[in-house]
Amino acid sequence: MALEIRRIPALTDNYIWLIHDAASGETVVVDPSEAEPALAAAEARGWTIGQVWNTHWHPDHTGGNAGIVAATGAIVTGPEAERARIATLQRGVGEGDTVQIGDHVAQVLETPGHTAGHVVFHFADDRLLFSGDTLFAMGCGRLFEGTAAQMFANMRRFAGMPDETVVYGAHEYTLSNGRFALTVEPDNTALIERMAEVERLRDAGEATLPTTIALERATSPFLRAESIKEFAERRAGKDAFR
Template sequence: MPSRLEIARVPALSDNYIWLVHEPESRETTVIDPAEAEPVLAEAERRGWRITQIWNTHWHPDHTGGNAAIKAATGASVTGPAAEAAKIPTLDRQVREGDRVGLGGHEADVLEVPAHTAGHIAYHLPDERVVFVGDTLFAMGCGRLFEGTAAQMHANLQRLAKLPPETEVYCAHEYTLSNGRYALVAEPDNEAIRQRVEEVKAARSAGVATVPTTIALELATNPFMRSADADQLAARRLEKDRFKG
């Protein structure tokens, strides 16, 4: 059995999270969605971790902005969605649904989850019960539909919902409190949402991150994952886009 992965959170920009994933046995480290390079390189140096790879979930600059500088500093290879290769010039490997990406003795399955962007992917490590979802699934929320449809997002969230309930979900932004405020409007009678929002308020007041989440927690409190169909998700997404609470 390969060693358990070590995962470190690196805050960046105003509300981004970059993830450093380290495999102790091989001493390989990958960076998930580097918004910028400097904090990533500093954290890796502080921990004594050698960066060997970068995994991108989609092309947006707040997920790829650090690629070039990290690659130049470390020689890391960059993996990302084949469907968005034209928008990620630093890519070394283009991946699609069904491909696998290795980190030491671990393998991540590539899942195509388009909607936020047309070629968005996620990385699922089934042996660790961990999934890196970029901007598809958030704690109590989902990504905006910039390049895809509500039907795609609904299908993606239902697919993620079928992962083991204890699966840890690593998204790329600290949006939980604002998402929770909307969730209370979408499902005002959901006591699990109300309790979670209070917990999130306390955590954020103390400067504590609310990510990762779990599939089980999202099934109980995420109004987008809990949408009955694509039409309901579309209506909720439109309401959330306009929500000022």
């Protein structure tokens, strides 16, 4: 039975992801910036959150941990490398570890760059990727604690995943990312077509996530970078883009 996934808007442009397995009745919340929206969304569906998964330590991804734990007793899982910066962390994980909801198992992949210990959760069998602040629609995380070489390696890893892999990033940055992408590849037909759809969605107040690996491979300047040097130039360009 497929997992049910719900998008919960939070703060200015964050997305919290709620994962539910009907077969087991288990529910996981990924990167809860705030507790209240996640708890309300679960309660409205008759779900009880039993686990919290954090991709990294930033407060807009962990700010809701304590409130959710207080309300539900949920177990908090996140990067062991960032344990000192996530006060609520109970289970630390790293490369090669797994997390599970019902019978659905996700591999933990270490993806340093945005933060030194960032991880993502990849359900290979279900073709799902919860990418935190490493991979966005047509974008990637800023290099606050890591290097261009590290983030380029992450992009190569994602690019090797199956086309149909659905990507659940944590921010609604797509419009800005796409506008920058057009400065890199102004003649990319797939990108031009995608941006028309993105603009339509945003004008209607609708979300642009999740995305897919196939779509990112066709339109993301970061997934399409062919070398560390090219990636670094594009990341620096996006940092300065207005």
